[in-house]
Amino acid sequence: MKKENRDRILIFGSSGHTGVVIDIVERESKFDILGLIDPHRDPNEEFMGYKVIGNEEELQEIVLTHDVKGGIIAIGDNWLRKTVRDKILQNCPDFRFLACIHPSAQIGKDVAIGKGTVVMPGVSVNSGCVVHEHCILNTNSSLDHDSVMGDFSSLAPGATLGGNVGVGNFSVVSMGANVIHGKEIGEHSLIGAGSLVNKNVGDCSVWYGVPAKFVRRRQPGERYL
């Protein structure tokens, strides 16, 4: 059977998280993956059936040569994803970032999903939610109605947010954590795995436990994975 002509895109990264993103793009069948961009691998090295075809410095040339229509940064760490986004835009200011949504995800009415955001298998996003740019909604996580995720924020597998929850830019809700309806989590904060958040959480802090308690301050960009 003749393969239909689909727009070609690039995937940035080549980690386990990248593998999941590749799988989502393949299942969506909207784009063809031209190859991977990763400065930490040798050119032509293969990952999940795709070749590493260069690094961010070579991006402009790759985009023009192959008529690339956009790409997805498939890097799990929120801060690292932002540094790669900045590098891409330095080298290729008009580069277009794309969202990808696994076909098994349930996306409700009047939901906005920002560019560069990745929605994994089994995710539920109920009506009125806004998920801004370059977020990760990991496997089986859920956002109830009217919740908002800031740019570069993430939900780990199985994290559950009630209605009207806010998660600030770069913040992380770790595996299996629950956030009660109406609570606000500031920017650059981290909620530990398995926690129950029943109070507002400020910026740049680590909270965990049931119920979650403030544990310590945290700097923007501090590693957590």
Ligand SMILES: CC(C)(COP(=O)(O)OP(=O)(O)OC[C@H]1O[C@@H](n2cnc3c(N)ncnc32)[C@H](O)[C@@H]1OP(=O)(O)O)[C@@H](O)C(=O)NCCC(=O)NCCS
């Ligand atoms: C919160 C987290 C970053 C660790 O924070 P930390 O302050 O560096 O904690 P440490 O590992 O130094 O542990 C300090 C203490 O807190 C406890 N602790 C750590 N995380 C905890 C959590 N989520 N809930 C309850 N207690 C926790 C540890 O058991 C340890 O207790 P101890 O002193 O009695 O031995 C980590 O536990 C976590 O939740 N990571 C996120 C995992 C995740 O979701 N990954 C996503 C994969 S896609």
